[in-house]
Amino acid sequence: MLDVLDPPAVRRWLWHCADALGQARAEIDALNVFPVADGDTGTNLHLTLLSAAEALDGLPGDAGRDTTWRTLARGALLGARGNSGVIVSQAIGGLAEVLRQAEGRGADLRDGLVKAADLARAAVVRPVEGTLLSVLSAVAGAVRDAPDDLAEVARRAAEEARRALRRTTAQLDVLARNGVVDAGAAGLAIILESLAEVVTEAYTDRHDVPAPTERITEEASGGAGYEVMYLIDAGDDGIGRLRAALDALGDSLVIVGGDGLWNVHVHTADAGAAIEAALDVGRPHRIRVTHLGERPHGPGHGRGPRGVVAIAAGDGLAALFRREGAVVVRRDPGGTPPLAAVLQAIREAGTEVAVFPNDGGVLAVASAAAEIARDEGVTVSVVPTRASVQGLAALAVHDRLRRFDDDVVAMTDAAGHTRHGHVWVADREVMTSAGLCRTGDVLGVVDGEAALIGTALAATAVEVTRRLLSAGSELVTLVTGEGAPEDVLSAVQGHLERERPDVEMTVLEGGQGGYPLLIGVE
Secondary structure, three states, X not given: OOOOXXXXXXXXXXXXXXXXXXXXXXXXXXXXXXXXXXXXXXXXXXHHHHHHHHHHHOOOOOOOHHHHHHHHHHHHHHHOOHHHHHHHHHHHHHXXXXXXXXXXXXXXXXXXXHHHHHHHHHHEOOOOOOOHHHHHHHHHHHHOOOOOOHHHHHHHHHHHHHHHHXXXXXXXXXXXXXXXXXXXXXXXXXXXXXXXXXXXXXXXXXXXXXXXXXXXXXXXXXXXXXXXEEEEEOOHHHHHHHHHXXXXXXXXXXXXXXXXXXXXXXXXXXXXXXXXXXXXXXXXXXXEEEEOOOOOOOOOOOOOOEEEEEEEOEHHHHHHHHHOOOEEEEOOOXXXXXXXXXXXXXXXXXXXEEEEOOOXXXXXXXXXXXXXXXXXXXXXXXXXXXXXXXXXXXHHOOXXXXXXXXXXXXXXXXXXXXXXXXXXXOOOOEEEOOEEEOOOOEEEEEOOEEEEEEOOHHHHHHHHHHHHXXXXXXXXXXXXXXXXXXXXXXXXXXXXHHHOOOOEEEEEEOOEOOOOEXXXXX
């Protein structure tokens, strides 16, 4: 029997817990009627705890308390799946907040469980009783007056979790109507029972999951919708705005995390708006969109099987992509297109669709739209084009008669072998990696990085082209923007004729604003 919950014991707990949830996964899934009957709560909790356990495996064997608990909390946060998984990750974060600074004795576990209940409830925008939040609160109440004995605190927590689990049926109408306990609470009971077993060193082979007493016949919420989850890098002030925006869009809203990294979960009828709300306050990533009902058949699914969506910032560029058969989404220079517009374009393009963002800043929106379209039954691949010239190179090798995967590989390869650059006449003072660029200076960008600052547009364009060229270069593509001076093209052409007569040059009218010249080298 343990007196202290030390780092090795924490690791044993997490793996024992992950194994126990893995064994009970299907039974917990069968209980899942709230907030929607999507039958995945057991799976989500298993994956969440597995992520936390694997994070601990990456630590050296002698890692201390602070490192162990911080890593555990972050592993749970990054790997949280589903409504219950996100809430449990926040509860683990509460435990970690207390125990990383303490010895791990009974009083410390007691304080950690109270903190876990408080933080988990605070993370849910509209708490509902009869869920794992009720069980966490009951556990916190049961251990508040427990003696300073680790085993006693762990036993009380596990026993109260099991009692509170049975009470959930009467606390929530949809559970009572279906004769089940709350699925998330069932998983939480196993988590706390696993902890008690590690502390008391009295393991059991299997944990009881109360079976439904009636056939499950209904969901807690009507109509189809989406479960949207993502991680987001954002400050506290931005998260407050995001919380308000998502609360107006849907329900089952949970936002957990801190120190600039958050895990967001919401059920909504408008997945695009939920993701766009994140783009307004920070950088979302690991975006997951899951349809909670029948897969809809969006408009345009009856078109040809293969299509391309290209995002373009100029009339000429848009015309170039359309001429090659792409569905085009327009955006303002330096801006991102609405997610809804990208999603609609994917639906119109076909049932197998390649998306060209054509800008690093558009990649997140393109990926989010692709996730939603995949859930609607469309096969989508985002080709990571970071410049329009890469998109043009990719489209040049597009072949509708190839297998889709082979076509995506060929387009990705063509884009990856196209170096890209541009020149920009500064309309404001800006600090770059090449130095201070003052108003009126010409900034030369090579492969997305500020490379040089000049005073003359033509000379800077020549130098950017020179830096992009290599011994194996065969083609230079120049895309002119609004009002591009003719001497810029002639300067680049003259340079190539003198220095690289073996390289072919193509000039296209892009019409993009802000950038007089885009340069691609293949």
